[in-house]
Amino acid sequence: MTSFAPDSLDAAGAMAARSGRRKASGAGGRRRKLTADYVSFMAVFLGLPLVIFIVFVIWPFVQAAFYSMTDWSGYTAEFNFVGLNNFLRLTEDPRFVNAIGNSVAVALVVPFVTIVIALVFATLITVGGAEKGQVRGIRNSSFYRVVSFFPYVIPAIAVAIMWRLIFDPSGGLVNGILTALGMEQFESFPWLGTVSTAMPVVMFVVIWSMVGFYMLLFIAAIKGVPAEIYEAARIDGASRLRIAVSITVPLIRDNVQTAYIYLGIMALDIFVFVQGLTPSGGPESSTLVMAQQLFRTAFAEGQFGYSSAMGVVMAIVTLVFAALVFTVNYLTGGRDEKGNA
Template identity: 60%
Template sequence: MIPVGETTPGAPPAPPKVRRRRRRPLTFGRISFFVVFLGLPLALYLVFVIWPFVQAFYYSMTNWSGFSSSMDFVGLDNYKTLFHDDIFMKALRNNIILGIVVPLVTIVLALALATMVTVGGATSGALKGLRHSSFYRVISFFPYTIPAIVIGIIWSRIYDPSNGLLNGVLTKVGLSGFASYAWLGETAVALPASVFVIIWGFVGFYMVLFVAAIKGIPAELYDAARVDGAGRLRMAFSVTIPLIRDTIQTAYIYLGILALDAFVYMQALNPGGGPDNRTLTMSQDLFNTAFKKGQFGQASAMGVLLAVVTLVFAALVFLVNYLTGGRERKGS
């Protein structure tokens, strides 16, 4: 006889017994936990985030003036009007330029500076950054502590053609052609000058962010790369960037969202949109359409398009990161 609990030789093993999970009873404590920590945040999110988007989309299909309770449903006419509006299309083009240039240049500069102050020191001995690197971090982070409107006003005074600091310094060193140069009034220079201000205000913050990410990389990886003969540039592309890819992706998305708005900076530098609307952004055009023209329905359509452009930008960043190496990292 075969003892109980044993199987015959050669027979497949008995399948393990599946234990059924017992449902815990819904007590007052569990229900209150769900309500407070799940239901309440969800309700707040729906009321203060989702519902305003729904309202904006509804208003974008009306001719609401913003100061009256009466409105007529016009369907997609506001969107058709926008795509035939030369001023709005220029603003859209300017936003796309900002969304490409500002994140790219800011991240490249911030990453280069972060690499210098963390692993850019002597090529022999222990791996370390530049001397007095903490001082450089404090100085570079300082512009981020200044409010955006203050930064815009300061640089508008620096760019002033008659009494600006920039023209004064350039003329002092012998460049007399800049005696009355209008940096924000020239068609070819207005947008690059404005982009510089935004980059100046944010490069220090993202340098500190990348410094924190780089310090989380084990020093042994850099030592191994140095033993293999890798230089600074090779270590940056083979060690630093792949290991802080997620941080770079997050920084790019945040910078892109800021650049696609950029209302405060552009309004402080050039409230009128600059020469030939070269610095006009969609948010500025939205503000003018709503509060100066009283066309809140069309302004809502601009806001919906700005939200769509922002979502498309974020999706493209995720897609590029996935196709350029994020896929292998997720699967590892």
């Protein structure tokens, strides 16, 4: 059995302590030298974007918050400070309260339906092929991927006008097809002129235009999942639905959360679609949303201070929506191994 002298042990311990102190002092006291390359890099890639963000994003928000407490008409240099009166008016404005309800309805329906359809298509195109052999998507998946993306590259206003013509009560394609199938009650049916169908049609158009993009987003996420996981699940006898729910969705949870937030923000601000489909806000204001009412109040009625208050409310509603999505994702298991969201 080998033995060590006490003196040698003490010397080794002292050397280890000195070495540890040198490493600690070196790690904690070392500072990056302010070289020209470092300073220029920070200025270009951090300082410049930060300045642009403050000037074109933060400062307009600050201005909107200020003007929301004035009676500014938008066309003169004079205005009076009214405090929170504009926000009190909003609570008593039936048009804006109705617009908030319509916007919330769109934000609840459009993101959910769009993500479900996009996930189904993405799963079919990536791992929905034959159950035997290599994990792959359905045949001609590349063709479906390209075709599904077409609606997204068309400008939103063009999509809205196109579908308004398709749903036209007199010569629209939808009524023509339904009438040809023997449904005479749809011969001149006003899809965008009826309270019960106007908002569903608007939601359908928005979903149709967005599914392709988010399908590609989910395809890219699913491609990052190792194929061995799907092969193991198939060997264990898991059905396609079980694989999609128990494997695909949990593994691309972050992508789904991001998509949900982006879609929710877009759904709360679908001015282009609503204005193109129903410029007057639909029958009995059934499709009137916050952005459309804000536009009317500012540019048609000349109340920029009051419309700025609407914009502040829109921003608050959007932040609340994003916070709810993060909270739901956290409570349903969206956290890493350390318990962080």
